[in-house]
Amino acid sequence: MTHAVKFHPGLMLLEQYVEGSLSADVALAVSAHIDLCPHCQQLSHDITIDQAASLGEQNVSAHDEQQDWQQMVDFITSQPGLSAASVQRSNALPQVASVTVNGRTFEIPRALSRLAEKHNKWLQLGGIATAKLPTGEKQHVSLLYIDKGTEVPNHTHLGLEMTLVLAGKIVDENGEYGVGDLLINSPDDTHTPRTLADEDCLCLSVLSAPLKFNKGLTRLLNPLQQFFY
Amino acid sequence: MLETTALTGHHDASNRQKRITQRMTITTDNEIRTGQWEDALTLVALNEDKLAYAExxxxxxxxxxxxxMKMFGNEQQAMEMVQDAMLNVWRKARLFDASRGCASTWIFTIARNVRFDMLRKKQSRKDDISADDLWFDGDYPEQESNSSEHWDTILMSEKLAPHFDALPPAQRMVMQKVYLEEKSHQEVSDELAIPxxxxxxxxxxxxxxxxxAFDDTRS
Known part of the structure; x- marks a missing residue:
């Protein structure tokens, strides 16, 4: 865990994440990145404080000011507060979970821990295994395991591909990515990610459209693109 | 914090109300003005104080x-969000931690989470990403603060001038007062009446x- 995170979501994505305007699957990848990245923990904290100031700047119309709120106040204050026990629970440190694949057990960051415990079964294809997280039909969020010394065939993205390294390391034409690094590939990007000979890798993968495989025989994989998606 | 604890211990409700009202009307003293909502939340947390909550x-x-209204574009959903958010403020007041930020920041995040979950539920999915997954309500382990000192030389760079102008107005204002007018953070806080x-x-x-911006100009 001594790896310094090098690839961040960037200010624009962080701002939309804090605002709550990102689509849920993209926000989940950003949130898991933040769990692994002290730099973005500080940034998102600062962005929250900055954005929250807008609440005080809302123009309140005279109508809303004078609206009869009493009924709502009475209803709310008749409700019980949280019990001491649940206060204790909420103050606990970030929860982490773990998943096991290929005989290896990996720790999963807080943002993914609830969903990772409910992951679908692992599907294997050579040195690659993938398990979907139950995040709704239109979202394609999965855990992606790549065994050591394995190459994912060269592919293009028909939509946005976000890959967050949760354990180990992957390399592609553009560089080397370790724990916490977030790769964002747009439809124009083509790459061939692979693992090193001595280290496997677990990633979170968020896809907005299927992958398209480009080269030679691996084009035959295209019917299998559902495997990744 | 200590003061309000003592206050609730020894004074009756009407005195408390008077004290709160006094605090709200003082607008010249920033320290007190920025502390009023945190104090009120503390009163709600300590003894479900309905008067403090009403304020x-x-x-x-x-x-x-x-x-x-801006987010949903209709009054019914806006009011649903207000009720859910303000109910959370009442119920979860004990979870508010002033060391992590001021009351309005806390309430802002509650409303954001309520809104997110409202929009998700509308799509009626059971196993789904929730606000609790996305936004951690707690403290990450402490990290060493990276000082901004080495920035001073970079800030002098002329190349940065256009980017400085492109900062969001609220950030540019603070930067101008700190780096160009050489004011302390506290002075800026007082002057702009922000925490x-x-x-x-x-x-x-x-x-x-x-x-x-600087990294972009280099690469």
Whole structure:
């Protein structure tokens, strides 16, 4: 865990994440990145404080000011507060979970821990295994395991591909990515990610459209693109 | 904090109300003005103080509604958000931790989470990403603060001038007062009537934005 995170979501994505305007699957990848990245923990904290100031700047119309709120106040204050026990629970440190694949057990960051415990079964294809997280039909969020010394065939993205390294390391034409690094590939990007000979890798993968495989025989994989998606 | 604890221990409700009202009407003293909502939340947390809650409600509910109207574009959902958010403020007051930020920041995040979950539920999915997954309500382990000192030389660079102008107005204002007018963070906080924490956050954000711009010009 001594790896310094090098690839961040960037200010624009962080701002939309804090605002709550990102689509849920993209926000989940950003949130898991933040769990692994002290730099973005500080940034998102600062962005929250900055954005929250807008609440005080809302123009309140005279109508809303004078609206009869009493009924709502009475209803709310008749409700019980949280019990001491649940206060204790909420103050606990970030929860982490773990998943096991290929005989290896990996720790999963807080943002993914609830969903990772409910992951679908692992599907294997050579040195690659993938398990979907139950995040709704239109979202394609999965855990992606790549065994050591394995190459994912060269592919293009028909939509946005976000890959967050949760354990180990992957390399592609553009560089080397370790724990916490977030790769964002747009439809124009083509790459061939692979693992090193001595280290496997677990990633979170968020896809907005299927992958398209480009080269030679691996084009035959295209019917299998559902495997990744 | 200590003061309010003592206050609730020894004074009756009407005195308390008077004290709160007094605090709200003092607008010249920033220290007290920025502390009023945190104090009120503490009173709600300590003994479910309905008067303190009513004051909080009176200020925040109409603002949350205005906020919700922009987000949802209709009054019914905006009001649903106000009720859910303000109910959470009442129920979860004990979870508020002033060391992590001021009351309005806490309430802002509650409303954001309520809104997110409302929009998800509308799509009626059971196994789904929830606000609790996305936004951690707690403290990450402490990290060493990275100082902004080495920034001073980079800030002198002429190349940064256009990016400085492109900062969001609120951040540019704070940066101008700190770096060009050489004011202390506290002075800026007093002058702009914003909490000290907000000043520090805006400086860090502006520096990060400039760093992104600077890295882009280099590559």
């Amino acid at each position: 909080l409600f009176k200020y925040f509910a109409p603002r949350l509604k205005a906020f919700g 000290l924490g907000t000043v520090k956050s805006r400086i860090r954000l502006a520096l990060d934005r400039l760093r992104e």
